Amino acid sequence: MNANQAITKKALAAESASIVLAAVSESDKNAALEAVGAALESQTGRIVKANRKDLDAAGASNLPQPLVKRLVLDNKKISRLRDGIAGLVSLEAGTGRVLFSIELDEGLELRKVRCPIGVVAVIFESRPDALVQISCLCLKSGNAVLLKGGSEARHTNAVLAEVIAEAACRAPVPVGWLQLLEDRRDVTALLSLDEHVDLVIPRGSKEFVRHIMDNTKIPVLGHADGICSVYVDSGADLKMAVDIAVDSKCQYPAVCNAVETLLVDEAVAADFLPSVAKALREKGVRLAGCARTAAIIDVEPATELHWHTEYLDLALSVRVVDGLEAAIAHINRYGSHHTDTIVTGDSAKAERFMDMVDSANVFWNCSTRFSDGFRYGLGAEVGISTNKIHARGPVGLDGLSIYKWKLYGRGQTVAGYVDGAKSFKHRIIP
Amino acid sequence: MNANQAITKKALAAESASIVLAAVSESDKNAALEAVGAALESQTGRIVKANRKDLDAAGASNLPQPLVKRLVLDNKKISRLRDGIAGLVSLEAGTGRVLFSIELDEGLELRKVRCPIGVVAVIFESRPDALVQISCLCLKSGNAVLLKGGSEARHTNAVLAEVIAEAACRAPVPVGWLQLLEDRRDVTALLSLDEHVDLVIPRGSKEFVRHIMDNTKIPVLGHADGICSVYVDSGADLKMAVDIAVDSKCQYPAVCNAVETLLVDEAVAADFLPSVAKALREKGVRLAGCARTAAIIDVEPATELHWHTEYLDLALSVRVVDGLEAAIAHINRYGSHHTDTIVTGDSAKAERFMDMVDSANVFWNCSTRFSDGFRYGLGAEVGISTNKIHARGPVGLDGLSIYKWKLYGRGQTVAGYVDGAKSFKHRIIP
Numbered sequence: 001m002n003a004n005q006a007i008t009k010k011a012l013a014a015e016s017a018s019i020v021l022a023a024v025s026e027s028d029k030n031a032a033l034e035a036v037g038a039a040l041e042s043q044t045g046r047i048v049k050a051n052r053k054d055l056d057a058a059g060a061s062n063l064p065q066p067l068v069k070r071l072v073l074d075n076k077k078i079s080r081l082r083d084g085i086a087g088l089v090s091l092e093a094g095t096g097r098v099l100f101s102i103e104l105d106e107g108l109e110l111r112k113v114r115c116p117i118g119v120v121a122v123i124f125e126s127r128p129d130a131l132v133q134i135s136c137l138c139l140k141s142g143n144a145v146l147l148k149g150g151s152e153a154r155h156t157n158a159v160l161a162e163v164i165a166e167a168a169c170r171a172p173v174p175v176g177w178l179q180l181l182e183d184r185r186d187v188t189a190l191l192s193l194d195e196h197v198d199l200v201i202p203r204g205s206k207e208f209v210r211h212i213m214d215n216t217k218i219p220v221l222g223h224a225d226g227i228c229s230v231y232v233d234s235g236a237d238l239k240m241a242v243d244i245a246v247d248s249k250c251q252y253p254a255v256c257n258a259v260e261t262l263l264v265d266e267a268v269a270a271d272f273l274p275s276v277a278k279a280l281r282e283k284g285v286r287l288a289g290c291a292r293t294a295a296i297i298d299v300e301p302a303t304e305l306h307w308h309t310e311y312l313d314l315a316l317s318v319r320v321v322d323g324l325e326a327a328i329a330h331i332n333r334y335g336s337h338h339t340d341t342i343v344t345g346d347s348a349k350a351e352r353f354m355d356m357v358d359s360a361n362v363f364w365n366c367s368t369r370f371s372d373g374f375r376y377g378l379g380a381e382v383g384i385s386t387n388k389i390h391a392r393g394p395v396g397l398d399g400l401s402i403y404k405w406k407l408y409g410r411g412q413t414v415a416g417y418v419d420g421a422k423s424f425k426h427r428i429i430p
Numbered sequence: 431m432n433a434n435q436a437i438t439k440k441a442l443a444a445e446s447a448s449i450v451l452a453a454v455s456e457s458d459k460n461a462a463l464e465a466v467g468a469a470l471e472s473q474t475g476r477i478v479k480a481n482r483k484d485l486d487a488a489g490a491s492n493l494p495q496p497l498v499k500r501l502v503l504d505n506k507k508i509s510r511l512r513d514g515i516a517g518l519v520s521l522e523a524g525t526g527r528v529l530f531s532i533e534l535d536e537g538l539e540l541r542k543v544r545c546p547i548g549v550v551a552v553i554f555e556s557r558p559d560a561l562v563q564i565s566c567l568c569l570k571s572g573n574a575v576l577l578k579g580g581s582e583a584r585h586t587n588a589v590l591a592e593v594i595a596e597a598a599c600r601a602p603v604p605v606g607w608l609q610l611l612e613d614r615r616d617v618t619a620l621l622s623l624d625e626h627v628d629l630v631i632p633r634g635s636k637e638f639v640r641h642i643m644d645n646t647k648i649p650v651l652g653h654a655d656g657i658c659s660v661y662v663d664s665g666a667d668l669k670m671a672v673d674i675a676v677d678s679k680c681q682y683p684a685v686c687n688a689v690e691t692l693l694v695d696e697a698v699a700a701d702f703l704p705s706v707a708k709a710l711r712e713k714g715v716r717l718a719g720c721a722r723t724a725a726i727i728d729v730e731p732a733t734e735l736h737w738h739t740e741y742l743d744l745a746l747s748v749r750v751v752d753g754l755e756a757a758i759a760h761i762n763r764y765g766s767h768h769t770d771t772i773v774t775g776d777s778a779k780a781e782r783f784m785d786m787v788d789s790a791n792v793f794w795n796c797s798t799r800f801s802d803g804f805r806y807g808l809g810a811e812v813g814i815s816t817n818k819i820h821a822r823g824p825v826g827l828d829g830l831s832i833y834k835w836k837l838y839g840r841g842q843t844v845a846g847y848v849d850g851a852k853s854f855k856h857r858i859i860p
Contacts, residue, residue: 019762023785102807108796110806117818118788198818219649219819240841247843332449354836355453358548366538366839375847376540376835377532377856388547388628389649390820393835405806405823406784409796411670413677417805426807 007189010146010179011119011196017176018118018144024173026096029140030089032171036136037085039167043159044078050159051128058152070127073156081132084380088140091379093397095142101429105422107410109429115404116142118198121190122382123212125204126150131160133380135178139168141400146190146197148181191216201383201395206310221395223386225336226256227310228368231327231353232276233344234267240365241343242276247367248341250283254312256384257339257361257371261307261317263327266292269320273297285314292320307334324349328356335359337386339371360385360392437619440576440609441549441626447606448548448574454603456526460519462601463566467515469597470562473589474508480589481558488582500557503586511562514810518570521809523827525572531859535852537840539859545834546572548628551620552812553642555634556580561590563810565608569598571830576620576627578611621646631813631825636740651825653816655766656686657740658798661757661783662706663774664697670795671773672706677797678771680713684742686814687769687791687801691737691747693757696722699750703727715744722750737764754779758786765789767816769801790815790822 040047051073058068100112120143124130131149138145149157161180169175181187190197194217202212206224213220230248232241248259264272269292277287277297288306289299299318306317307330321327324342331340339361342353354362361371373381373394381394391399416422470477481503488498530542550573554560561579568575579587591610599605611617620627624647632642636654643650660678662671678689694702699722707717707727718736719729729748736747737760751757754772761770769791772783784792791801803811803824811824821829846852 019758019786019788022788023782104800104805104807108800115785214647217644219817221819237841243841243843247845251844251848328449350838352453354834355545356449358449358452359834361835361837363837364839366837366842367844369844370534370538370837370839370842371835375534375844375854377534377854377858387649389651389832392832402819402822404784404789405791405801407791407793407796407800408780409794409800411667411673412796412800413673414681414797414799414805415677418681424805424807428807 003185004189004192007181007186008193008196010181011190011193013176014119014144014146014179015196017174018116020174021142021144021177022116022118024142026093028172029093029142032139032168032173033085033089033136035167035170036139036164037082039163040078040082040085040132043163044075047078047156047159047163048074050155053155054153063152067126067152071152071156073128077129081129084133085136087379088136091140091397093140093142093401095401099403103425103427103429104407105412105425108412109408111406111408112403113406114401117400117402119144119146119196120400121146121148121197121200121218123148123187123200123202123204124150126152128153128156128160130203131157132164134382135161135164137380137382137397137400139173139177141397143400144177144179146179146181148187148190151183154182191218194218203383219390221385221387221391221399222383223256223336223338225310225386226258226338227261227308227334227336228257228259228339228341228371229261229263229331229335230259230341230343230368231263231321231331232265232268232272233324233327233342233346233349234265235346235349236265236268236272236343237345238268238272238275241272242279244341244343244365244367245276246279246283248369249280249285249316250314251367251369253314257368258312259316259341259368260310261319261330261334263319263321263330264293265323265327266320267323269293270296273318280316283314285316287316287318289318290320293318310336324353328353331357331359337388338384339363339368341366341368433615434619437611437616438623438626440611441620441623443606444549444574444576444609445626447604448546450604451572451574451607452546452548454572456523458602459523459570459572462569462598462603463515463519465597465600466566466569466594467512469593470508470512470515473593474505477508477586477589477593478504480585483585484583493582497556497582501582501586503558507559511559514563515566517809518566521570521827523570523572523831525831529833533855533857533859534837535842535855538842539838541836541838542833543836544831547830547832549574549576549626550830551576551578551627551630551648553578553617553630553632553634554580556582558583558586558590560633561587562594564812565591565594567810567812567827567830569603569607571827573830574607574609576609576611578617578620581613584612621648624648633813649820651815651817651821651829652813653686653766653768655740655816656688656768657691657738657764657766658687658689658769658801659691659693659761659765660689660771660773660798661693661751661761662695662698662702663754663757663772663776663779664695665776665779666695666698666702666773667775668698668702668705671702672709674771674773674795674797675706676709676713678799679710679715679746680744681797681799683744687798688742689746689771689798690740691749691760691764693749693751693760694723695753695757696750697753699723700726703748710746713744715746717746717748719748720750723748740766754783758783761787761789767818768814769793769798771796771798
């Protein structure tokens with residue numbers, strides 16, 4: 001069996017399971033999650049042993065230290081994962097919830113009902129905890145899942161997937177709902193399976209995410225770039241603006257919600273730029289700026305390319321703009337529709353910014369780094385989306401569900417409504 | 431300027447307008463809609479005159495009579511369109527509505543707020559009334575729209591687009607929100623503009639819709655096929671089942687929600703098939719059936735191809751199946767995820783069917799022909815979606831909107847929450 005056939009077989013198994021899973025009750029899904037939590041505990045030794053193999057291989061191949069740290073799955077992390085599962089059990093998944101209900105005519109009732117999407121594929125990086133979080137989110141929301149983790153974690157992932165799949169099926173959950181893909185060729189094969197896979201969520205480098213987006217007809221949820229901006233308005237508290245700029249840039253520069261561009265209203269540029277430059281430089285941030293910025297502080301000259309750059313590092317592009325509308329225009333043109341903040345004391349300008357900046361997350365007087373499912377109180381997330389449809393920002397249980405229309409009748413036909421013998425009531429049921 | 435440049439220019443104009451439109455209040459959008467309604471009245475003479483040109487051309491080119499009928503836009507139809515606009519004004523668009531709100535910490539409030547998608551392109555067939563309905567739905571939901579109508583209606587569409595765009599801009603609505611595309615080459619050019627167009631909704635033949643789906647990176651909302659099924663369960667009222675089968679097939683066979691496949695539980699096949707065959711044949715329906723069907727009634731032998739066939743005509747595929755699970759498996763394999771009905775007296779089987787059939791619309795004891803935005807009480811629709819994400823079934827104002835996350839702070843930074851000095855409250859605001 002070649003990679004294509006093997007992956008098609010896995011996708012078909014997931015698809016079959018997804019049909020059955022759509023009719024599994026919330027309490028049975030919770031029982032499955034509890035069984036997964038218990039199995040993670042009873043199998044901790046086996047999981048840690050598999051993780052040791054991956055860590056040994058990482059050591060032998062000189063994997064950079066931050067990646068090794070992400071690769072570790074020890075007793076403490078497993079215990080935290082079990083807490084996460086317990087939290088997920090206590091959440092309401094919402095599957096089966098009636099979102100809207102209307103009586104079309106006597107004895108003819110329409111309900112818009114929340115339901116799972118079907119088969120979701122998630123491709124993620126080295127951190128093996130992600131496998132547990134993602135598969136549990138999919139189970140809770142009633143979706144079958146195809147998972148592909150980083151090759152550095154292959155032994156850990158194989159054991160985790162086996163433990164989770166096996167444990168869940170002790171509750172009335174269909175076999176096959178979780179499928180593990182094993183290498184890059186599997187991902188290539190997966191991308192052509194738009195008949196059987198309903199959604200792909202890729203997490204990783206922007207090149208990788210863009211490659212997925214460009215090579216499949218399956219809908220893709222995620223983000224390639226994280227070009228976030230902070231705009232400091234003329235009405236800003238400049239001390240607050242310095243704090244927000246520094247936190248947005250320096251608190252964790254390697255992530256998608258770190259700021260990459262600082263926009264400054266020309267009315268406050270002369271006051272603000274020297275102080276923010278000093279604070280940023282103390283943290284080791286390199287600055288590139290437009291000509292108007294360079295007239296005030298010492299910066300590397302910025303070109304068009306800088307406005308398009310996601311540094312993911314201690315570097316920042318700075319531009320002086322002619323007020324709110326120019327800031328909005330810059331962000332909509334160069335930003336990546338991820339997260340953008342305005343610092344201002346003027347609520348009307350803040351609302352205008354938040355309405356007109358076309359991004360998933362629009363903030364007023366706070367750091368771009370708040371853009372995150374945990375910080376939002378949504379629990380775990382499968383990723384952050386900059387899509388314009390379905391789900392935006394951090395994607396949790398909500399983004400893993402959709403709805404269907406259920407119509408309950410007593411033998412009604414349409415002919416009578418067309419020829420005028422009958423007419424619709426359309427009474428919304430509260 | 432070639433077609434590509436001209437369409438890029440229109441898309442950019444629509445994109446700029448969409449940014450401003452996202453901040454226009456509901457009352458201003460309603461004022462614009464009222465201005466459109468008034469302009470349709472004052473310009474009726476001009477519209478009817480343009481329509482006359484299209485009708486003359488249709489006569490000269492021997493356009494089939496049903497298409498000519500759809501092409502007509504007379505005083506009566508214009509008056510009905512104005513009633514539709516008045517209805518739309520009275521609806522709540524929901525843009526700006528807070529869907530969820532949570533206090534992350536003191537003075538740090540997150541709101542999930544409904545907002546427009548941005549730039550929507552709709553490609554539709556000959557009926558010029560559709561231009562009015564679609565553009566008004568887009569305006570109400572705050573989206574800029576690129577429209578391409580049927581070439582048969584070109585004169586009518588040109589006048590309608592001009593009248594609507596001009597009238598709307600008398601209210602505080604940005605110029606450029608409505609752009610008319612003029613020929614097929616414009617559509618080809620449009621499909622490459624994924625940077626500027628957020629959603630394409632194609633309406634027309636399945637070949638056309640599939641062509642769009644296969645040739646763009648822009649998300650596409652719609653349906654190519656309408657292979658709908660009626661399943662007659664062992665627990666069905668067989669008289670009711672005949673009525674539903676006949677209505678689903680014959681009431682209007684040329685449309686996507688007409689039934690194409692009749693599935694019959696083997697337990698009732700011998701009783702049911704002769705009576706349904708008689709009723710269908712009286713309406714002129716040709717039948718193709720599986721071997722088990724052919725053992726009971728006289729039918730053309732059905733092959734695998736028949737289960738994949740959308741007749742859009744007085745023809746029907748018939749298959750005897752081994753009960754509920756086999757019916758569900760058939761529909762999920764051969765259907766087009768559009769609309770499927772079960773006829774049964776058994777509510778547990780009905781619920782199982784509705785949960786496990788992976789279609790946008792799942793019905794119990796009623797005709798597939800109810801699957802329609804007007805019949806659902808949703809008002810006008812821009813189309814019917816068989817997508818698995820974003821919007822399913824008839825798509826109205828809801829499917830034309832999305833949400834963004836707005837975070838309101840007082841200067842908060844993330845560092846304190848990461849180093850443990852502060853912690854999140856996550857208090858949901860009711």
